[in-house]
Amino acid sequence: MTDWALAAGGGDREAADxxxxxxxxxxxxxxxxxxxxxxxxxDLAQETxxxxxxxxxxxxxxxxxxxxxxxxxxxxxxxxxxxxxxxxRAADTADWQTAxxxxxxxxxxxxxxSAAVLDALRRLDPARRQAFVLxxxxxxxxxxxxxxxxxxxxxxxxxxxxxxxELAGLWRGEPAGPAxxxxxx
Numbered sequence: 001m002t003d004w005a006l007a008a009g010g011g012d013r014e015a016a017d018x019x020x021x022x023x024x025x026x027x028x029x030x031x032x033x034x035x036x037x038x039x040x041x042x043d044l045a046q047e048t049x050x051x052x053x054x055x056x057x058x059x060x061x062x063x064x065x066x067x068x069x070x071x072x073x074x075x076x077x078x079x080x081x082x083x084x085x086x087x088x089r090a091a092d093t094a095d096w097q098t099a100x101x102x103x104x105x106x107x108x109x110x111x112x113x114s115a116a117v118l119d120a121l122r123r124l125d126p127a128r129r130q131a132f133v134l135x136x137x138x139x140x141x142x143x144x145x146x147x148x149x150x151x152x153x154x155x156x157x158x159x160x161x162x163x164x165x166e167l168a169g170l171w172r173g174e175p176a177g178p179a180x181x182x183x184x185x
Contacts, residue, residue: 002065003015023066027045035077044073047080048069125163132163135160
């Protein structure tokens with residue numbers, strides 16, 4: 001089989017035909033198994049052979065031709081899955097807008113909420129914002145945040161507590177209190 005692949009890479013059409021005939025069913029079964037798509041296996045096998053035939057001239061025979069061909073088939077299936085993942089799916093309904101809204105994750109902030117949070121974070125004292133973002137948004141420990149800020153752990157805890165209080169007040173539309181106007185220490 002490897003000899004047929006090498007000869008086909010050199011331009012021998014009969015060797016190419018033998019190579020395809022000898023390997024087609026194996027490739028088809030392999031892509032059907034990997035993709036879980038028996039009806040689409042012929043398309044995937046054809047794509048595999050399109051890629052393989054265009055690369056036969058570069059096939060050096062360092063491995064068995066079957067191994068080389070199956071690795072191409074595996075990449076074809078992976079590429080198909082990736083392409084399907086980024087392609088929008090058609091809804092089985094005439095009301096596409098409702099279908100799209102139902103497909104959206106629930107209880108997650110949308111664009112408006114994200115913009116409001118960013119605006120509120122910008123209003124914080126820079127030291128409080130740094131401590132809050134490090135610990136509450138990025139998940140750093142208080143010790144890691146203290147090391148990053150170059151201050152004691154207690155200072156980070158104080159800054160986070162004040163930032164929380166200030167953000168809650170901003171979210172509710174309350175004016176900042178005198179304790180919140182003091183720069184973070």
